[in-house]
Amino acid sequence: VRRLLLLACVAACSRPPLPAAEAPALPEASEDGSRLRVSLAALGLREAQQFNTQPTLSFPFFARSDRVLTAASLTLRFADPLPQTGIEALEISVNQEKVARLPASALRQEVKIPIDAAIIGDKNLLTLRLSTDREGVCGKISPDSWRAIESGEVLMQSAPLPLPDDLSLLPLPFVDRHFDREASVPMVLAAEPSPAELASASKLAGWFGLDTGVALQFPVSLGALPDRSAVVLISSAREAAALGLPAPEGPLLQMMAHPKAPGRKLLVASGRTPAELELAVSALAQSGAAAFKGAQVRPAAPLPPARAVPDEAPRWVRAGRPLRLGQVPGGEALIHTGLEGGKIAATFRLPPDLWVWPDEFVDLDLRWELALPPKVPQPRLDVLMNGDYLGRLRQLDLAGGEVRGAEKLRIHRSKLRGFNELVVYVNYADAERICAASTARVQILPESTLRIEKYGAFAPQPDIESFVDDGFPFTRLADLSETGVVLSAPLDPGELGLLFSTLAHFASVTGVAGAPAFVGVDEALGGVDKDLLIFGDAQRNGLIRRWGDRMPLLPSGEAMILQAPAQEKAALALFTGGRGLHELGRARGLLAALQKPSVLVAFEHPGRPGRTAVVLSGAGSFAQFRGFAEGELPRGDLLAASEGRRMRFLIGPVYGRGQLSAWAGLRWFLAQHPLLLVPFLFLGVLALALVLRATLDERVHARLSVGGPR
Amino acid sequence: MPRPLRLAARAALVLAGAAALLLVVVTPLSLRDQVLFGAGVLLAALALGRMHRGRVVTLAMVLVSITVSTRYLFWRFTVTLSSEPRIETALGIVLLCAELYAYGMLLLGDLQVLQRLPRKPAPLPPATTHWPTVDVFIPTYNEPLTVVRATVLAARALDWPEGKLKVFLLDDGKRDAFRAFAAQAGVGYIVRPDNRHAKAGNLNYALARTKGELVAIFDCDHVPVRSFLQLCCGWFLRDRKLALVQTPHHFYSPDPFERNLDTFHKLPNEGELFYGLIQPSMDTWNAAFFCGSCAVLRRTALEEAGGIATDTVTEDCHTALRMQRHGWNTAFLDVTQAAGLATESLSAHVGQRIRWARGMAQIFRIDNPLLGRGLTLMQRLNYLGSTAHFFYGLPRLVFLLAPICYPLFGLHIFNALPLMAVAFGLPHLLHSTMTSSRLAGSFRRSFWSEVYETCLALYIALPTTVALFMPSKGGFNVTAKGGRIEQSYFESGIARPYLALVGLNLAGLLAGLYRLWSGTGELDVLLVNLIWCGYNLVILAATVAVAWEQRQLRESPRVAVQLPAMLQLAHGRTVRARSVDLARGGAGLTVPPQLHVAVGERLSLSLFGSFDELPLPAQVIDCHAGVLRLRFEALSIEEESVLVQAIFCRADAWVRKDVPAPDQPLVAFGGILYRGFSNLLQMLRARPPAPKPVPLPAPAISP
Numbered sequence A: 001v002r003r004l005l006l007l008a009c010v011a012a013c014s015r016p017p018l019p020a021a022e023a024p025a026l027p028e029a030s031e032d033g034s035r036l037r038v039s040l041a042a043l044g045l046r047e048a049q050q051f052n053t054q055p056t057l058s059f060p061f062f063a064r065s066d067r068v069l070t071a072a073s074l075t076l077r078f079a080d081p082l083p084q085t086g087i088e089a090l091e092i093s094v095n096q097e098k099v100a101r102l103p104a105s106a107l108r109q110e111v112k113i114p115i116d117a118a119i120i121g122d123k124n125l126l127t128l129r130l131s132t133d134r135e136g137v138c139g140k141i142s143p144d145s146w147r148a149i150e151s152g153e154v155l156m157q158s159a160p161l162p163l164p165d166d167l168s169l170l171p172l173p174f175v176d177r178h179f180d181r182e183a184s185v186p187m188v189l190a191a192e193p194s195p196a197e198l199a200s201a202s203k204l205a206g207w208f209g210l211d212t213g214v215a216l217q218f219p220v221s222l223g224a225l226p227d228r229s230a231v232v233l234i235s236s237a238r239e240a241a242a243l244g245l246p247a248p249e250g251p252l253l254q255m256m257a258h259p260k261a262p263g264r265k266l267l268v269a270s271g272r273t274p275a276e277l278e279l280a281v282s283a284l285a286q287s288g289a290a291a292f293k294g295a296q297v298r299p300a301a302p303l304p305p306a307r308a309v310p311d312e313a314p315r316w317v318r319a320g321r322p323l324r325l326g327q328v329p330g331g332e333a334l335i336h337t338g339l340e341g342g343k344i345a346a347t348f349r350l351p352p353d354l355w356v357w358p359d360e361f362v363d364l365d366l367r368w369e370l371a372l373p374p375k376v377p378q379p380r381l382d383v384l385m386n387g388d389y390l391g392r393l394r395q396l397d398l399a400g401g402e403v404r405g406a407e408k409l410r411i412h413r414s415k416l417r418g419f420n421e422l423v424v425y426v427n428y429a430d431a432e433r434i435c436a437a438s439t440a441r442v443q444i445l446p447e448s449t450l451r452i453e454k455y456g457a458f459a460p461q462p463d464i465e466s467f468v469d470d471g472f473p474f475t476r477l478a479d480l481s482e483t484g485v486v487l488s489a490p491l492d493p494g495e496l497g498l499l500f501s502t503l504a505h506f507a508s509v510t511g512v513a514g515a516p517a518f519v520g521v522d523e524a525l526g527g528v529d530k531d532l533l534i535f536g537d538a539q540r541n542g543l544i545r546r547w548g549d550r551m552p553l554l555p556s557g558e559a560m561i562l563q564a565p566a567q568e569k570a571a572l573a574l575f576t577g578g579r580g581l582h583e584l585g586r587a588r589g590l591l592a593a594l595q596k597p598s599v600l601v602a603f604e605h606p607g608r609p610g611r612t613a614v615v616l617s618g619a620g621s622f623a624q625f626r627g628f629a630e631g632e633l634p635r636g637d638l639l640a641a642s643e644g645r646r647m648r649f650l651i652g653p654v655y656g657r658g659q660l661s662a663w664a665g666l667r668w669f670l671a672q673h674p675l676l677l678v679p680f681l682f683l684g685v686l687a688l689a690l691v692l693r694a695t696l697d698e699r700v701h702a703r704l705s706v707g708g709p710r
Numbered sequence B: 001m002p003r004p005l006r007l008a009a010r011a012a013l014v015l016a017g018a019a020a021l022l023l024v025v026v027t028p029l030s031l032r033d034q035v036l037f038g039a040g041v042l043l044a045a046l047a048l049g050r051m052h053r054g055r056v057v058t059l060a061m062v063l064v065s066i067t068v069s070t071r072y073l074f075w076r077f078t079v080t081l082s083s084e085p086r087i088e089t090a091l092g093i094v095l096l097c098a099e100l101y102a103y104g105m106l107l108l109g110d111l112q113v114l115q116r117l118p119r120k121p122a123p124l125p126p127a128t129t130h131w132p133t134v135d136v137f138i139p140t141y142n143e144p145l146t147v148v149r150a151t152v153l154a155a156r157a158l159d160w161p162e163g164k165l166k167v168f169l170l171d172d173g174k175r176d177a178f179r180a181f182a183a184q185a186g187v188g189y190i191v192r193p194d195n196r197h198a199k200a201g202n203l204n205y206a207l208a209r210t211k212g213e214l215v216a217i218f219d220c221d222h223v224p225v226r227s228f229l230q231l232c233c234g235w236f237l238r239d240r241k242l243a244l245v246q247t248p249h250h251f252y253s254p255d256p257f258e259r260n261l262d263t264f265h266k267l268p269n270e271g272e273l274f275y276g277l278i279q280p281s282m283d284t285w286n287a288a289f290f291c292g293s294c295a296v297l298r299r300t301a302l303e304e305a306g307g308i309a310t311d312t313v314t315e316d317c318h319t320a321l322r323m324q325r326h327g328w329n330t331a332f333l334d335v336t337q338a339a340g341l342a343t344e345s346l347s348a349h350v351g352q353r354i355r356w357a358r359g360m361a362q363i364f365r366i367d368n369p370l371l372g373r374g375l376t377l378m379q380r381l382n383y384l385g386s387t388a389h390f391f392y393g394l395p396r397l398v399f400l401l402a403p404i405c406y407p408l409f410g411l412h413i414f415n416a417l418p419l420m421a422v423a424f425g426l427p428h429l430l431h432s433t434m435t436s437s438r439l440a441g442s443f444r445r446s447f448w449s450e451v452y453e454t455c456l457a458l459y460i461a462l463p464t465t466v467a468l469f470m471p472s473k474g475g476f477n478v479t480a481k482g483g484r485i486e487q488s489y490f491e492s493g494i495a496r497p498y499l500a501l502v503g504l505n506l507a508g509l510l511a512g513l514y515r516l517w518s519g520t521g522e523l524d525v526l527l528v529n530l531i532w533c534g535y536n537l538v539i540l541a542a543t544v545a546v547a548w549e550q551r552q553l554r555e556s557p558r559v560a561v562q563l564p565a566m567l568q569l570a571h572g573r574t575v576r577a578r579s580v581d582l583a584r585g586g587a588g589l590t591v592p593p594q595l596h597v598a599v600g601e602r603l604s605l606s607l608f609g610s611f612d613e614l615p616l617p618a619q620v621i622d623c624h625a626g627v628l629r630l631r632f633e634a635l636s637i638e639e640e641s642v643l644v645q646a647i648f649c650r651a652d653a654w655v656r657k658d659v660p661a662p663d664q665p666l667v668a669f670g671g672i673l674y675r676g677f678s679n680l681l682q683m684l685r686a687r688p689p690a691p692k693p694v695p696l697p698a699p700a701i702s703p
Helices: A002-013 A045-049 A195-212 A237-243 A274-287 A464-470 A493-510 A523-527 A542-546 A570-576 A579-591 A662-672 A674-704 B003-026 B031-051 B055-079 B087-112 B145-156 B176-185 B198-207 B228-232 B234-238 B256-260 B272-284 B299-304 B315-325 B346-366 B377-391 B393-409 B418-440 B448-469 B492-518 B523-546 B637-648 B665-686
Strands: A035-039 A056-062 A067-078 A087-094 A097-103 A110-115 A123-132 A149-160 A182-184 A187-189 A215-217 A220-222 A230-234 A252-257 A265-270 A334-337 A342-349 A361-371 A380-385 A388-392 A402-412 A419-427 A441-444 A456-461 A483-486 A518-520 A531-535 A553-556 A559-562 A598-604 A612-617 A638-642 A645-649 A655-658 B134-140 B165-171 B188-190 B214-217 B242-246 B295-298 B329-332 B338-340 B564-569 B574-582 B586-590 B602-607 B616-624 B627-632
Touching (some): A045 A056, A045 A149, A097 A110, A187 A195, A187 A493, A195 A215, A195 A230, A195 A493, A220 A493, A230 A237, A230 A274, A342 A441, A361 A380, A388 A402, A456 A662, A464 A638, A493 A612, A523 A531, A523 A542, A662 A674, A662 B003, A674 B055, A674 B272, B087 B272, B087 B393, B087 B418, B134 B145, B145 B165, B145 B176, B165 B198, B176 B188, B198 B299, B198 B315, B214 B299, B228 B234, B228 B295, B242 B315, B256 B346, B272 B329, B272 B418, B315 B329, B346 B492, B377 B393, B393 B492, B393 B523, B448 B523, B602 B637
Parallel strands (some): A187 A220, A187 A230, A483 A531, A531 A612
Antiparallel strands (some): A067 A110, A087 A123, A553 A559, A638 A645, B564 B602, B602 B616
16 A cells, blocks of 8 residues: 555656657557557657656657558647647647648647658658747746647558568568557468477467567468468478468478469468478578568578577576676666656566565665756656556765766565566656756666576466466476477367467567477377466367366356366365465356456366466467456466456465475475464474473472572 | 483474474465464464463463564564665664564563472571571661661561571661660661762671671561561571572552552552562572562672672662672572562652662673673573563653654554554564463553553663663662652653653544545554554553552551450450551451440550560540541550561461452453543542642662
């Protein structure tokens, strides 16, 4: 509660996070792609308006690279009445071309301004300039002036732009990295794909995930080409013939025109055998599309991939040593310049099983530098980690031009996740009254250090939150070599789509496009010593049927059977304090309100203690599971998602993944079974009390005897 | 079981038990799990305590309490400390220091009272020729002769072979009336040329001029019973290394708490915990110490330790510590063999406690029991507990002020979620209260320590702190005894700081309620602080109520004494009677209902007991329904001696016959609540007269 209050205080006191000019935002697009809509809100209008005293606001925006604009317009809606700050006019420019100048009298509730489509390219800059009759020092305006604009949007009409057959354009035509926030990548597999082909498809989906970084859907077709651009995997001449495509002559990656849909493309990964297909896919996954030129390449055998190391991935900071902020992307230049409020942000990924427990806090040695022009007051600097308020940095002695400060902040362990964002809000009081000859600068120094060096690797499981956000424990080995996939039989395209979007997400987390150790439908695969992703429900997947009693929720066709999962050590459940029963009751009450939810169910692998099995049931992409989930506990073994709402529960037993010392392991075990501490306490006390009584009796006897001890 | 095997089994049990408790202390839990754990332990402890009253269960409950408190402290240190350079951090550290002190005292306190030593008097040899020679010292400075007379006459009547007992009146007041009385009573009278080192110097001067093997010391208002020496001296013959036998200080008049809160003979008084439990328990570890009076000391031990200690104003405890450093033993005999007058007013009481606190702080500083040679570990810890106890002033003030920080100033001095603080802190408080009630409930009711300590906290905080840094500062003050309070009055001089604390807590309470009403505060923080403020107000109300001094008209309180008696009426008729109560100035008797005597009639009263029978001249002041009330006329010294022996010197005079009711913490708290607020209401209704200047403790004598 206290932290929320502090956060609210910061929010109220701080300047806008950053002018939109420095934060390109992702716009929205209509379904058919012909109409592109970029709202100013998505570009950061609200943040830019707050306390802004500059007369100019700039918003970068993008158009799709694979479409050509035919018309464009800007719609602005204004406050009524306008702020009484002496506004005279609003001038609008796009890419430094003046589009319109609206006098104050024209700033009615909604104004639509046409923009010449010819001046709009892939990357654009929309500039708004307010002129007022009350300009302050250095041309600054009242911070309330920008509240004149309530909302606005750029609308663009477009037509498809024919793309050349060039592999280097990938991920176009499937994903425009700048424009798309989510995208669909149709995939075509053989009518009865082999496990090896499924593994190659998984790796290819992973490459799309790591290359684009956006939420992806993978609509899957088995044995047939869709009438739109698609990724096609072929592992034999027979499969190629079935699709009406040329027979492969070896490992090949090819961008080609869709034979049945004009203007559409096919990315074909092919080989005469599954091994050759795997070689073609691996070449793309290892080298990336930028390494290729032209319509096709015949990749040579790629270098054997380096053996994955647990808890290490290209996009993760390595544990076991202090994390200098200079090591994270952009960490050498965590700088805010100017007298406008703003924020400095550093993002980084930690291994999801970084084990801070039992410490409550991780130290952050934050060092910063201020370079302020004379007579400029020090800014207020507030630090947040993943939205949790850490504190306000102290004021420094500004004797010279540049001064440095250092402060130790504490981050609660629950606030450190796989993906982390450290933000420092910079706020100059009365900025509109300050006019400095030179520029003020605040820098978070690269030697700032997160003290994680003493923490090992361990993670309580199941942790559905960590699975959804970071793919843990499957991403523990980034190449997915410790992951197995068991699908329903017969194969279901929807399930395959969910599998591919899941693996694409994992790749975006780790930076490695890996292929699971196996992908199959055989129930016997459940016995293999791997972490398992299991797709489907009890009606279609034998493994789910077999392990159904271990799951807190058993999906079976339309039915969702909530249950207390069977446990090998059921007596221990009594010492958790009824946590599971409480959560089960909560789930019964809440899940009834969800319409046909998709569910994630995590539990301990019945035959392999410490390993995790996750059942994914439902249709759609993995993205539906991501985002805020309602829950009472920090972890969960059940996640249900429906219509944008997510609920999390922890019903079954908890286990650990990783190695702890005997002492730490015992403490952790007791922490999971708090009521066991009670008999522990009383047995310990009884043992000591018996010894104490005997000792005291002896002492009394000795004291009362002649010549007793002192 | 062979000893090595027994020791190995014990070591194994200790290791296993300690490991289990260590795990309990250091296992972190979430809020929900901590609440579950706390509730589970509390219920189990309650059930265990109800099922069995045995010692193993008591010891187990002590260990549970210590473990739960340690767990709380562990959490405080590992989770709630902030390093942000803010005022809240500084205040938070102050609060933590206060908690740490309280925790340390909890440990030492539990250790001190774990086991009472059931010491019984050791028999003396049949041949009195083997009995040691004893000098009885009665030091006095400014007390009235009426107070001292009884003590001297009682000392003279001690059962000890003639020629082996000498009584000395050590008069630092150098008063002729005392000299004359000593001569009349046939006791030694010693004065010295100066008053250096106050009581300690007085005793040392006498020591140098006497030569009894043993020395019995009585404050001049402590009247011994005749069996005192016979009960105490046996242990000196049995243990040749015994330096001291201390007996309880018993008071036959109410102290200010008992008088002003109306608890005399209803609740255990302030001293009962110390003499009833702490001293007998410290005796288990050979750490009982001299309390300045009602004790016998071996001269050779005193001489080896350099006489009575003069470096501190609690010469008694310090002398015992020194003797023990020289390898001498001490003993505490829990048989009341003397009785005295309690402090007559709150101001005198406070003055006395200031001296105790300063003296103990001086010992802590200049002769710290943890340091130096000659003590066992348990002796060090026991002495540490006794000396460090008096540093409670500042911590208690912190606890009285901490809950107002948030309601009044919005300062979060506890760097944790309030519910988490409650989940960890409440078990610590509940178990320590439960355990304390079980261990010491017969000797002090739950929560009464809060009242006693709160009342003194402000006054001892500064002296103890000063003593830490400047141990030679401050002098000895003599506690006033034997006075009267003619009229009830409000001791505003003492109460003023507490009224300020009441005001602050009340302001905190009101500010918190306003914040609750206006929604400008954090609900959970406010609730915790409001409850804390409310608790403080209850304790402070009782503290302020003590300052409402109730009148006390009798200079010499009546003592309930039931002895066969005979009245000889003026016309020669004798009547059998039985005493109900006796005082130095009069008596109450039951007589046949049909007896009619006129008010003012003169008669003589004979009392029959283990003393010489001598008729005492008296005058009737009331006779009604078989109860006769007499006032004694002027008595000769022999008559007075008989009366003193009848009142004070019977061997069983102070034997407690009633069994105290078991402590019930909630009832005890309710009692404090009731007494505090009802006294305050009474004060408000009575519109007390303007504060009356009351003599503060006697002026200090430079040591």
